[in-house]
Amino acid sequence: MGTSADRDQHQQQRRNDPTQRRVLIVDDSRLQRRILCTSLRRWGYDVLEAGSGPEALELCASVEPDFVISDWMMPGMDGPEFCQAFRGMDRDSYGYFILLTSKSEAVEVAHGLDAGADDFLTKPVSGDELRARLNAGERVLQMEGELVSKNRLLTSTLQELQTLYNSLESDLVEARKLQQSLVKERYRSFGESHVSLLLRPSGHVGGDLVGFFPINARRVALFAIDVSGHGVASALMTARLAGFLSGTSPDQNVALYEGEYGIYDAHPPHKVAAELNSLILTEMDTETYFTLLFADVDLVSGEISMVQAGHPYPAVQRANGEVEFIGEGGMPVGLLPDAQFETVTATLQEGDRLFIVSDGVTECEDASGEMLELEGLRDIMQRNASLGSHDFLDALTWDLSRFTGDTELSDDISAVLFEFGGEKRNLD
Incomplete structure (x- = not known):
């Protein structure tokens, strides 16, 4: 389970290395979380854990993960329900969501996608496949980050242009009055x-x-x-x-x-x-x-x-x-x-x-x-x-x-x- 001390430690690590990606593992199985955590930390990820959907949402309210790897079948709030709630949160950036499931029917996959999932991994999880899915998600996050940066620049530029336009508009209104005063x-x-x-x-x-x-x-x-x-x-x-x-x-x-x-x-x-x-x-x-x-x-x-x-x-x-x-x-x-x-x-x-x-x-x-x-x-x-x-x-x-x-x-x-x-x- 993630504690307040754990969150503080992760935030300090993030400040030390702002480029390090943060992964949240959500699974009611402690063993499954430990297996995934071991691999992810070895690959250089900053890892958070949660044993249920509500606990994960509480974590996400204070610490924004870049990736979420969530089990589908969990008591109380299942993976798709947690994913839907996660998508409804107010975030500064996009979070890439991977569902772990043994389900392979098209109807179930469609249900997960409708809930907001980006990708799927079948159990038992293959390390190579997990890493490949994370790499694919990394490309998505990089593109999203570039778009956010460009949008911020565009917004800032538009605000500056609007300020200049407002100033010019005001000057032109006065210029019109002055020109009319020539007659x-x-x-x-x-x-x-x-x-x-x-x-x-x-x-x-x-x-x-x-x-x-x-x-x-x-x-x-x-x-x-x-x-x-x-x-x-x-x-x-x-x-x-x-x-x-x-x-x-x-x-x-x-x-x-x-x-x-x-x-x-x-x-x-x-x-x-x-x-x-x-x-x-x-x-x-x-x-x-x-x-x-x-x-x-x-x-x-x-x-x-x-x-x-x-x-x-x-x-x-x-x-x-x-x-x-x-x-x-x-x-x-x-x-x-x-x-x-x-x-x-x-x-x-x-x-x-x-x-x-x-x-x-x-x-x-x-x-x-x-x-x-x-x-x-x-x-x-x-x-x-x-x-x-x-x-x-x-x-x-x-x-x-x-x-x-x-x-x-x-x-x-x-x-x-x-x-x-x-x-x-x-x-x-």
């Missing part, structure tokens, strides 16, 4: 005319930027930018570009210059694009480029001069709902040092509006992979012609969601809506 105003009135903005990244952060700033009392500049790529790098570029087109720091705004009597004026749109092109290529070590739509709007005459540098064609919707697309296309900004940009003009009448969108709108796809394109945008604009400012932009978002089948948009969505209400009379 300080989503709506402003200029006399009877109005500007409304839409900015909706497809991920936490995106590469789209929209905005406006007064040039002087008579004119307002509108801009829409779509930086190549997605994610943090694109978002950082939009933050840099927002500083170049800031309405709150006119001295740093590349579109503005201070004219006579301290009144600000704006460079022609094609020169604004050229200046940004030069800044990107000479001052920023990056492979990133962007498309740009920059428009200079006269609030009195309704005249517009603009540059379309790779951005989708802007739409002019007349007061009667008809839509026409204008522009000359052109190269994106930041690709070629000698890129040429052209200024084009248009004129709005009272009740007309200018609508500028990113390619996330015109290139969004339905379930079959068909893109919305300009004609689809025309249909949306005509369908919502009676809506103004926020309602119009909300309707655009709704219609895009319906077009895509309520799937997540794969690209950022941004838009600038300028509604011309007629000549601005107060130029203070």
